[in-house]
Amino acid sequence: MRRLSSTALATVADLRRRLYANGYPPVPVTSPWAHRLVTITSWDYHPRAGKEPARETWRIDARRDPPAAVIDPADPDVANTGILTDGLRAIDVDVDDPVLAAACDRVIVDRLGPAPRRFRRNSGRFHRLYRAAKGSPGHRFIAHPEGSKYDRLMIEVWGHDSQVVAYGEHPSGAVLEWESGSPLTVRRDQLTAITEPQVTELFSILGDMIGALPERQAPAVELHPPDNTTSTSVRVELSLAEMLADEPHREVESLADRGAPAAPGSRFPTSARRRVILYRGLDDIY
Numbered sequence: 001m002r003r004l005s006s007t008a009l010a011t012v013a014d015l016r017r018r019l020y021a022n023g024y025p026p027v028p029v030t031s032p033w034a035h036r037l038v039t040i041t042s043w044d045y046h047p048r049a050g051k052e053p054a055r056e057t058w059r060i061d062a063r064r065d066p067p068a069a070v071i072d073p074a075d076p077d078v079a080n081t082g083i084l085t086d087g088l089r090a091i092d093v094d095v096d097d098p099v100l101a102a103a104c105d106r107v108i109v110d111r112l113g114p115a116p117r118r119f120r121r122n123s124g125r126f127h128r129l130y131r132a133a134k135g136s137p138g139h140r141f142i143a144h145p146e147g148s149k150y151d152r153l154m155i156e157v158w159g160h161d162s163q164v165v166a167y168g169e170h171p172s173g174a175v176l177e178w179e180s181g182s183p184l185t186v187r188r189d190q191l192t193a194i195t196e197p198q199v200t201e202l203f204s205i206l207g208d209m210i211g212a213l214p215e216r217q218a219p220a221v222e223l224h225p226p227d228n229t230t231s232t233s234v235r236v237e238l239s240l241a242e243m244l245a246d247e248p249h250r251e252v253e254s255l256a257d258r259g260a261p262a263a264p265g266s267r268f269p270t271s272a273r274r275r276v277i278l279y280r281g282l283d284d285i286y
Contacts, residue, residue, distance in 0.1 A: 003053060004076040004079055005040050008079075009073070009074040009075075009076060010074075011080070012074040012079050012081065013073065013074045015184070016028075016067075016069045016070055016074070016081055017070050018184055019081070019083060019166075019183055019184065020067060020069075020070045022183055022187045022188060022190060022206070023061065023187055023188025024084070024166075024183045024188055025062040025067045025069075025083065025084040025086075026067055026070065026082070026083060026084075027053050027061075027062050027069065027077045027081065027082035027083060027084055027163045028053065028054055028069050028072075028075065028080075028081065028082075028083050029050070029051065029053055029054065029080035029081060029082045029165050029168065030048070030049045030050060030051070030052060030053070030054045030080065030164075031049065031050060031076065031077050031078060031168070031169070032049055032078065032080070032168075032169050032170065032173075033049065033077075034050075034077035034078065036093075037231070039208060042100040045185055047210040049121040049166070049171065050080060050165075050169065050170060050171040051165060051171065053082065053163065054077075054078040055077070055246050058163070059084070059161060060162070062084040063071055063084070063086075063116055067084075069070030069081075070096075070200055078214055079168060079232070080165055080167065080168030080169065081165070081167040081168055082163040082164055082165045082166055083163060083164060083166050083183060084130060084162075084163050085137045085159050085160070085162045085163055085164055086136045086159070086161070087128065087132050087159075087160070088130065088131050088132065088158070088161050088188075088191070089130040089131060089132050089159055089194055089199065090127050090129050090130070090156075090157065090158040090159075090160060090162075090164045091108055091112075091115075091128045091129075091130065091155070091156075091202075092125075092126075092127040092155065092156040092157070092158060092164070093105065093108075093124075093125060093127065093155050093159050094152075094153065094154040094155065094156070095124050095125060095153055095155075095210065096108050096123055096124050097124055097224050098124040098218040099124075100124070100209070100210070101124030101125065101126065101207055103209065104155070104206055104209060104210070105117070105126065105128070107205055107206060107209070108128055108202065108206075110204070111130075111198065111201065112130060112192065112193040112194050112198060113130075113132050113194075114180060114192060114219055114259065115180065115181075115192050116128070116178055116179075116180055116181040116182050116183065116186055116191075117129075117130045117179050117180050117183075118164075118166060118176060118177070118178050118182075119176075119177055119178075119179070120170050120172070120174035120175065120176055121174055121175075121176065121177070122170075122172055122173075122174045123172075123174070127164060129164075129191060130191055130192050130193070130194045131184070131188060131189075131191040131192070131193050132159065132193065132194070132195075133193040133194060133195045134195070136159060136278055137160060138158040138160045138161065138162075139156065139157065139158055139159060139160075139161075140156070140157045140159075140160050140164055140199060140203070141154060141155065141156040141157070141214050141215070141216070142154070142155050142203050142206065142207045142210075142212035142214075142216075143155075143212055143213060144211050144213070145211075153212065154209070154212075155203070155207075155210065155212070157199055158237060162271075164181075166183055190244070199262075200215070202284065203215050225241070256273075258276075
């Protein structure tokens with residue numbers, strides 16, 4: 001396991017303070033080389049190294065003023081840094097082909113205007129960082145019908161209740177880089193503001209370019225904080241069954257089969273002894 005020097009950890013801590021000063025709540029994300037078990041209350045949470053927040057309470061931590069990451073010392077196994085995307089629109093292009101990715105990028109900038117661009121040198125994948133013109137809209141995406149959740153052609157827009165990994169190292173070994181500005185050089189209020197109709201229009205163009213299915217927006221999912229150290233309440237909208245992939249869908253069903261009470265008109269549980277990770281993998285941007 002790699003160990004960071006005290007100087008490197010101080011640099012990570014300073015980075016998070018600077019992000020907060022520019023209006024971006026920082027989110028500590030696991031280091032790519034970290035594989036230790038992170039234990040939360042009475043059950044175990046296994047974040048994907050290099051991509052997911054280390055703590056299941058990361059949303060609560062990031063929304064504090066100041067955020068926990070600004071106060072807490074940097075951890076060598078949690079040295080990547082994300083930013084909370086409440087009120088932002090981070091357009092994530094999961095296209096490995098550099099020619100197609102570049103064509104998508106030209107369309108994005110032409111339709112929406114300039115924005116900081118995060119990329120890595122060993123892939124065509126990138127994201128552009130905008131802010132929402134109004135409110136704090138949620139996650140939206142379009143995807144090619146073929147391939148798994150992690151290797152299919154997909155274009156996503158991250159927003160409320162999500163985070164994007166902004167600084168650190170990708171599990172492939174590539175360093176995350178920025179051009180045309182970055183969260184360290186462009187304040188939050190200086191980002192180009194975009195509307196949801198603009199996103200819809202953009203998806204209609206990019207969808208044709210990558211052969212995507214029609215847009216499907218993420219279902220409404222409300223996760224309540226635990227009322228004690230051993231239980232967490234989960235409320236799931238009726239539309240969730242139609243949206244979840246097979247594996248998490250089966251996990252929800254298995255909880256219902258174990259006798260968890262269902263909401264009126266629904267066979268899905270409203271509470272369970274163990275929290276359900278409904279969209280495992282959707283809280284990262286790679």
